[in-house]
Amino acid sequence: MAQMTGKQYKESLKKVKPVIYYMGEKVDDITKHPAFIPHINAAALTYDMALAPEFEELCSAKSHLTGERINRFTHIHQNHDDLIKKVKMLRAIGQQTGSCFQRCVGFDGMNATYSVSYDIDKKFGTGYHERFKNFVKMIQTKDLMPSGAMTDPKGDRSLSPSQQKDPDMYVHVIEKRKDGIVVSGAKAHITGAVNSHGHLVMPTTAMREGDKDYAVCFYVPIDAPGVMHIFGRQSNDTRKCDCSMDQGNCEYGCVGGEALIVFDKVFVPNEYVFMCGEWEYAGELVERFATFHRQNYGGCKGGLADVLVGAVYSLALAQGTAKASHVREKLAEMIHLAETIYCCSIACSCQGFAQPAGSFQADPLMANVTKLNVTRNVYEIARLAHDITGGLLATMPSEFDLHDPTVGKWVDKYMKGSSSVPAETRMRLIRLIDAMTCGTALAESMHGAGSPQAQMIMIERRGSLERKKKLAEKLAKIGDQPVLIC
Numbered sequence: 001m002a003q004m005t006g007k008q009y010k011e012s013l014k015k016v017k018p019v020i021y022y023m024g025e026k027v028d029d030i031t032k033h034p035a036f037i038p039h040i041n042a043a044a045l046t047y048d049m050a051l052a053p054e055f056e057e058l059c060s061a062k063s064h065l066t067g068e069r070i071n072r073f074t075h076i077h078q079n080h081d082d083l084i085k086k087v088k089m090l091r092a093i094g095q096q097t098g099s100c101f102q103r104c105v106g107f108d109g110m111n112a113t114y115s116v117s118y119d120i121d122k123k124f125g126t127g128y129h130e131r132f133k134n135f136v137k138m139i140q141t142k143d144l145m146p147s148g149a150m151t152d153p154k155g156d157r158s159l160s161p162s163q164q165k166d167p168d169m170y171v172h173v174i175e176k177r178k179d180g181i182v183v184s185g186a187k188a189h190i191t192g193a194v195n196s197h198g199h200l201v202m203p204t205t206a207m208r209e210g211d212k213d214y215a216v217c218f219y220v221p222i223d224a225p226g227v228m229h230i231f232g233r234q235s236n237d238t239r240k241c242d243c244s245m246d247q248g249n250c251e252y253g254c255v256g257g258e259a260l261i262v263f264d265k266v267f268v269p270n271e272y273v274f275m276c277g278e279w280e281y282a283g284e285l286v287e288r289f290a291t292f293h294r295q296n297y298g299g300c301k302g303g304l305a306d307v308l309v310g311a312v313y314s315l316a317l318a319q320g321t322a323k324a325s326h327v328r329e330k331l332a333e334m335i336h337l338a339e340t341i342y343c344c345s346i347a348c349s350c351q352g353f354a355q356p357a358g359s360f361q362a363d364p365l366m367a368n369v370t371k372l373n374v375t376r377n378v379y380e381i382a383r384l385a386h387d388i389t390g391g392l393l394a395t396m397p398s399e400f401d402l403h404d405p406t407v408g409k410w411v412d413k414y415m416k417g418s419s420s421v422p423a424e425t426r427m428r429l430i431r432l433i434d435a436m437t438c439g440t441a442l443a444e445s446m447h448g449a450g451s452p453q454a455q456m457i458m459i460e461r462r463g464s465l466e467r468k469k470k471l472a473e474k475l476a477k478i479g480d481q482p483v484l485i486c
């Protein structure tokens with residue numbers, strides 16, 4: 001079987017037995033728990049869209065390893081077209097879910113590890129790349145969803161992994177055996193972790209020789225002994241449990257569903273170890289992963305912005321403000337900001353290049369510019385949405401009051417805007433805007449794929465300042481400069 005349907009994906013989650021905690025309780029079947037269902041639905045859509053005739057061209061691909069048609073989220077990019085289709089796919093899915101659909105992190109981790117494992121082998125004569133290819137084949141043929149687990153808890157940020165007082169602040173190897181390794185530590189904020197099939201674990205930072213034990217990359221199935229998941233709380237998450245329209249987006253939620261993954265002396269067999277001690281390549285793996293992941297954000301957040309613009313426009317019609325020139329202008333500005341980040345994602349894909357492994361990588365400088373713009377534009381889009389929505393965004397009564405036999409008629413009467421639009425329609429739109437722009441939903445645009453400073457550092461490093469200085473000096477006739485500066 002090369003591709004699963006959404007239904008088969010949901011069934012596959014019942015076949016594994018991961019350890020998952022939420023709100024102080026162990027959850028045995030997440031497919032039946034309201035806190036998890038929206039996130040599972042969003043991931044399931046990535047399976048269904050790959051099989052839908054309207055979307056299969058974007059959401060599926062031909063495997064270069066097996067020749068089979070596979071879900072694009074398991075594909076290794078082979079050319080520019082793959083990089084561009086990835087961004088278009090993310091926008092298309094974002095338009096359908098209005099929320100994070102989680103599958104890109106593992107996808108980006110696989111693409112980064114694919115090329116880095118090749119480079120490590122070339123330098124050290126190790127055998128990681130063949131192993132990794134076998135792993136990718138397994139993921140592709142079973143259509144699995146691995147999470148991308150890079151971010152460690154990190155403890156004191158001013159100290160390197162090996163300098164931490166508690167050695168578990170970064171995932172590390174505690175024992176090497178003939179048949180594999182034993183690891184301890186944790187990964188924080190991992191998107192889709194509880195509804196993945198396993199975790200692709202990567203180092204989170206560049207390392208020095210002293211950090212050798214922390215330079216480790218591996219895969220573990222979600223229910224491997226010693227792996228534990230603690231699901232994070234989200235803004236307004238009790239609304240998920242009352243299953244009301246107050247959720248805003250009851251089908252797909254407002255963010256990916258993140259978890260802290262604890263690795264307590266977990267055994268990883270050699271076949272799933274893709275880096276172990278090659279500290280020189282930890283930074284390279286982080287950089288390549290970050291490039292792929294930052295490339296995404298104008299795609300998925302562009303798709304989400306399309307939904308948000310639609311919600312705000314519909315609400316303006318329901319409130320009688322849609323014809324006001326400042327509202328039209330603000331809607332146009334929201335579209336402009338969304339298209340700007342999308343342009344960035346497309347541009348860094350077009351400027352991509354082949355790695356020695358044969359796979360394709362987006363342009364790192366432009367990918368970082370993409371994500372830095374996302375940290376700003378998405379907040380500005382939300383600010384404009386809040387402006388047009390009005391104060392009910394923060395003060396609106398619940399669905400329970402709308403349907404209450406005593407106060408319902410008052411809620412219905414006073415929540416009306418334009419007389420031609422039912423109060424419930426207006427309330428539903430406001431809740432959707434609330435879900436898409438408040439709290440947890442926005443933080444992902446700031447910190448997901450790295451905080452803004454991480455992008456600034458990359459932009460400064462790759463911005464060719466010395467060359468630009470020479471260009472200016474040549475024209476200003478400072479010193480002896482060649483006619484053409486390359």
Ligand SMILES: Cc1cc2nc3c(=O)[nH]c(=O)nc-3n(C[C@H](O)[C@H](O)[C@H](O)COP(=O)(O)OP(=O)(O)OC[C@H]3O[C@@H](n4cnc5c(N)ncnc54)[C@H](O)[C@@H]3O)c2cc1C
Pocket residue numbers: 105148149150151153154157158188189190191192255256258443444447448449450451452453454
């Ligand atoms: C919704 C969401 C989903 C995510 N999903 C994933 C996922 O699927 N997989 C994954 O691996 N990660 C994921 N992340 C993690 C994300 O990559 C991190 O949040 C991000 O890299 C920032 O790390 P941090 O949260 O530890 O913040 P910190 O690193 O603590 O950053 C907080 C602030 O401190 C600054 N800072 C940090 N270190 C230093 C230093 N040494 N000196 C000076 N300033 C410093 C930063 O610039 C920032 O301003 C997700 C995050 C979010 C919010």
